[in-house]
Amino acid sequence: MSQIMELATPTPPGVSKPLTQKDYASDQEVRWCPGCGDYAILAQMKKTLASLQIPLERLVFVSGIGCSSRFPYYMNTYGIHSIHGRAPAIATGLKCVRPELSVWVITGDGDGLSIGGNHLLHILRRNVDCTIVLFNNRIYGLTKGQYSPTSPTGMVTKSSPSGTIDNPLNILSVAIGCEATFVARTIDVYTKHLGMVLERAAAHRGTAFIEVYQNCVVFNDGAFSYATERATQADAILELEHGKPMIFGKDRNKGIRLRGIHPEVVELGTGITEDSLLVHDEKAPEPTLAYLLSRMRYPEFPDPIGIFRAVERPVYEDEMTRQIAQAIEKHGEGDLESLFLSGDTWTVK
Amino acid sequence: MIQESPLSTVGIEDQKKSEKPVVPLAAATVRFCGDSGDGMQLAGTQFANTSALVGNDLVTFPDFPAEIRAPRGTKAGVSGFQVHFASHPVFTPGDQLQALVAMNPAALATNLQDLTPGGILIVDVDSFGERDLQMAGYKSNPLEDGSLSKFQLYPVEMTKLTRLAVRDFGLSTKEADRCRNFFAMGLVYWLYDRPLEPTLNYIVEKFGRRPAVAEANRRALMAGYNYGMTTEALQTRYSVGPAKLPPGTYRSVTGNQALALGLVAASKLSGCTLFYSGYPITPASDILHELSRLKNFGVRTFQAEDEIAALCSAIGASFGGAMAVSASSGPGMSLKSESLGLAVMVELPLILIDVQRAGPSTGMPTKPEQADLLFVLFGRHGECPVPVLAPRSPADCFQIVLEAWQIAVRYMTPVVILSDAYLANGSEPWRIPSAKSLPKIDVRHPSPQERDGPFMPYQRDENLARPWALPGTPGLMHRIGGLEKEDVTGNVSYDPDNHQRMVRLRAEKVARIAQDLPPQTVEGPDSGELLVIGWGSTYGAIATAVRQLWEYGESVAHCHLRYLNPLPKDLGHIISRYRRIVVPEMNEGQLVRLIRSQFLVDAKPVNKTAGKPFTVGELVSTFRSLLEEN
Numbered sequence: 005m006s007q008i009m010e011l012a013t014p015t016p017p018g019v020s021k022p023l024t025q026k027d028y029a030s031d032q033e034v035r036w037c038p039g040c041g042d043y044a045i046l047a048q049m050k051k052t053l054a055s056l057q058i059p060l061e062r063l064v065f066v067s068g069i070g071c072s073s074r075f076p077y078y079m080n081t082y083g084i085h086s087i088h089g090r091a092p093a094i095a096t097g098l099k100c101v102r103p104e105l106s107v108w109v110i111t112g113d114g115d116g117l118s119i120g121g122n123h124l125l126h127i128l129r130r131n132v133d134c135t136i137v138l139f140n141n142r143i144y145g146l147t148k149g150q151y152s153p154t155s156p157t158g159m160v161t162k163s164s165p166s167g168t169i170d171n172p173l174n175i176l177s178v179a180i181g182c183e184a185t186f187v188a189r190t191i192d193v194y195t196k197h198l199g200m201v202l203e204r205a206a207a208h209r210g211t212a213f214i215e216v217y218q219n220c221v222v223f224n225d226g227a228f229s230y231a232t233e234r235a236t237q238a239d240a241i242l243e244l245e246h247g248k249p250m251i252f253g254k255d256r257n258k259g260i261r262l263r264g265i266h267p268e269v270v271e272l273g274t275g276i277t278e279d280s281l282l283v284h285d286e287k288a289p290e291p292t293l294a295y296l297l298s299r300m301r302y303p304e305f306p307d308p309i310g311i312f313r314a315v316e317r318p319v320y321e322d323e324m325t326r327q328i329a330q331a332i333e334k335h336g337e338g339d340l341e342s343l344f345l346s347g348d349t350w351t352v353k
Numbered sequence: 354m355i356q357e358s359p360l361s362t363v364g365i366e367d368q369k370k371s372e373k374p375v376v377p378l379a380a381a382t383v384r385f386c387g388d389s390g391d392g393m394q395l396a397g398t399q400f401a402n403t404s405a406l407v408g409n410d411l412v413t414f415p416d417f418p419a420e421i422r423a424p425r426g427t428k429a430g431v432s433g434f435q436v437h438f439a440s441h442p443v444f445t446p447g448d449q450l451q452a453l454v455a456m457n458p459a460a461l462a463t464n465l466q467d468l469t470p471g472g473i474l475i476v477d478v479d480s481f482g483e484r485d486l487q488m489a490g491y492k493s494n495p496l497e498d499g500s501l502s503k504f505q506l507y508p509v510e511m512t513k514l515t516r517l518a519v520r521d522f523g524l525s526t527k528e529a530d531r532c533r534n535f536f537a538m539g540l541v542y543w544l545y546d547r548p549l550e551p552t553l554n555y556i557v558e559k560f561g562r563r564p565a566v567a568e569a570n571r572r573a574l575m576a577g578y579n580y581g582m583t584t585e586a587l588q589t590r591y592s593v594g595p596a597k598l599p600p601g602t603y604r605s606v607t608g609n610q611a612l613a614l615g616l617v618a619a620s621k622l623s624g625c626t627l628f629y630s631g632y633p634i635t636p637a638s639d640i641l642h643e644l645s646r647l648k649n650f651g652v653r654t655f656q657a658e659d660e661i662a663a664l665c666s667a668i669g670a671s672f673g674g675a676m677a678v679s680a681s682s683g684p685g686m687s688l689k690s691e692s693l694g695l696a697v698m699v700e701l702p703l704i705l706i707d708v709q710r711a712g713p714s715t716g717m718p719t720k721p722e723q724a725d726l727l728f729v730l731f732g733r734h735g736e737c738p739v740p741v742l743a744p745r746s747p748a749d750c751f752q753i754v755l756e757a758w759q760i761a762v763r764y765m766t767p768v769v770i771l772s773d774a775y776l777a778n779g780s781e782p783w784r785i786p787s788a789k790s791l792p793k794i795d796v797r798h799p800s801p802q803e804r805d806g807p808f809m810p811y812q813r814d815e816n817l818a819r820p821w822a823l824p825g826t827p828g829l830m831h832r833i834g835g836l837e838k839e840d841v842t843g844n845v846s847y848d849p850d851n852h853q854r855m856v857r858l859r860a861e862k863v864a865r866i867a868q869d870l871p872p873q874t875v876e877g878p879d880s881g882e883l884l885v886i887g888w889g890s891t892y893g894a895i896a897t898a899v900r901q902l903w904e905y906g907e908s909v910a911h912c913h914l915r916y917l918n919p920l921p922k923d924l925g926h927i928i929s930r931y932r933r934i935v936v937p938e939m940n941e942g943q944l945v946r947l948i949r950s951q952f953l954v955d956a957k958p959v960n961k962t963a964g965k966p967f968t969v970g971e972l973v974s975t976f977r978s979l980l981e982e983n
Binding site: 030065069077080081086087090092093096100122123125332347349350351352353 | 402598602617621651658662665668824831832
């Protein structure tokens, strides 16, 4: 085995103290705009990693370009702040040779869905073991306010003074369409929920995909206020829980029921009981339910948050390693001399 | 149904007694050509391997269309394979053919111009029907109208004879006709006194599981051979004896095979896991095919979703400590230029192979060209230097990889290798090195340590290389990226002085590679009238042309560049010793611009962008006319 593989064994923690949130912070000054949703995600990430006690040296944060993609600089871990949209490809290469590392891809709606859309599709279908956190603020922030692939139709921005004519992408529908094995949504200011989702994603084997609703205070402030304002949030959000009926609302008196193949919002009481509601099943082998949930959008429906899907499928780099082990078992460990001499040879004296 | 074992060659020994005269030749060039479904690549490869096994030196040149199956019988669908074999060293696939096998009129029409007057022309007369002639653009049948009178024309009923030879095996007509290439091979084997055993062995290996097909191919091969022996038309056969090659064990390799072998070797010699990523593209895909079969060497191959992901995944793998490699060609190289810029900025070692093909855009995917030189040198935004190396022959592709990886890890830089379609598919004998004799490639990673303060990822060593610190190493956590880095600390920096310093450091680092390069070799006189400067796959044609001029006492020398960036330190001095400089390239004048601008000499360009390599003849006449100028 090469020296790379020898490093696979994590160094024993030795005498060092348990890692704290502070240990995960780099010495670099954080430079997001005051009030940016990214701060909350950064804080929650450090908290989650500390609670999981993942060694600093085992962590690699890979990002593309955009506000969110500055994230790796603020983590005292290994990191690559790469080029626009390419983080999933870089993470894939890294995981192919270093499966034991804990790799996190940080991306945004422009980076992940527009310029890097192709790479995102493919990492999801391959099921490379890593976590992708997509900060969705429905705007290009770093380039100062152009519409993004998730901006709602009609949105007026610097590059769409008459309103956008693009139909927005529904990120989770895309991820579920790729048959991603772990798909979740959370919100920057829902810190506890965010922590729970990050923790679940970290525990998942395969590609874990998280959409985080993230507020851009400068260019798209309040894009998710319906989901974050006290007055409206209870009716605008459906918190998914595995095995539980889908109930929401301030008085927890609303639910989601299936009518034919269409979901509908119903009021409990008035002859409708919990038994008639859809029950969440994140482990359903077919992604149909998860897809149906991903189509539900405020204001017609509450936006579901939580774990849409968490299933097991072979992990890409595991399969790669397995094929190599099989080849070695079948043909023996490769020998250069015999490789050179394979095929027809002749000798000149 | 099958009465003889597939290996049986009963009858040959008896018949050899009544052999026709054999004329010894020093060298010969043969081309098989036909429809792209006629198995001409197989015929040529088998003929080449057999010639290698009898000890000839040889160079091959497969020439095939990008279309897998262009409409049958059309000129667009013609596929050819040329073999130049000799009892002395050869460097090119040969300008002119001594023998041409044309399986149909389209093949004849597109290849006849290369057959030397008086040369042997074997055609399958059965495929010269009216419609076939029409498709090839013939108004009258060339076999009958006297237009081929300056050649030794042998119209053979190849289709009919093949069908007869294989009729006992229950094959459909279509399947039977697929054996025609073996008939043609058999005939040419007889003509050039080649043994049949290697191809008979190949038939068993390849078709053993389908006994009827194996036996049919064997019968077709034998039928072709026996036809040569018995027909009254062919009265002479030729033989080309073994060449005096340096002692050793040899095998035949194509450039792409040699690259794959070199990559595996470099990985072993450096103790780095080989990670190879590619997106399917002609003519680079064979490297991926070769490596994906070598999993027992721990090779990790990754077929990426696109060209960009191919190089980006290599960057990720390099960050993880692997020997990361990607290969592509024209359009793919364009897509990779942004990622290559990132690799330069983050200063990670990797190899990017450009198997050049005729461009621009999709161009001619199977045809060679050397028109990416300026692109790989300068085709990125910003000041973005990368070392560039070019192998000169198929077998040299092995050595170039070892050198490229050595440079990549010593200087912590991506390295580009410029191959081309001619090297990729062409083959020549490769003297197999002893694996134990190959020098180790020294790779160092900083070890874990307790430190005060953060690790310095851009602290440079004596070669200006930064440390290759691997994730997983405690205490060395650091962040790299495309934003400008502060010298030493690697933190993001927009400081003007720092950027100036970093731009120059990156340039100086690549420039310093020249200190490791061996002195530039020159073949021919140390000084004189004419210096020919070439690079890459034109070596064979230039070397042969220059040798021919030496026979006329001409003062010509040949300097073939292996290192295009940085250029060898002594190149300027070499250039100053000759009166004229000429730079032949398969492009419209790229290296010549570098030579002119860097050394302020009146170097003359000689250019060809026809999707074909230079012939020796055209170079000889060009050099001669330059020598005659005052």
